[in-house]
Amino acid sequence: MGIVLYLISLFILYILISSAVKTGINNSKLVELLEEKRGKEEATEPKKESFLDHDLDD
Helix, strand or coil: CHHHHHHHHHHHHHHHHHHHHHHHHHCCHHHHHHHHHHCHHHHHCCCCCCHHHCCCCC
């Protein structure tokens, strides 16, 4: 019973820390500066090209 409670508490702690880090990064001054400089879409997630973008029909 103790091991199950320990694993559940570790999972809750993981969720708590990961959401706090994501929120902290998204609200930081560096991200605000990048959004202002490059635009919101490019600063948050760069566009990755896939092999499907380079087909022979272009």
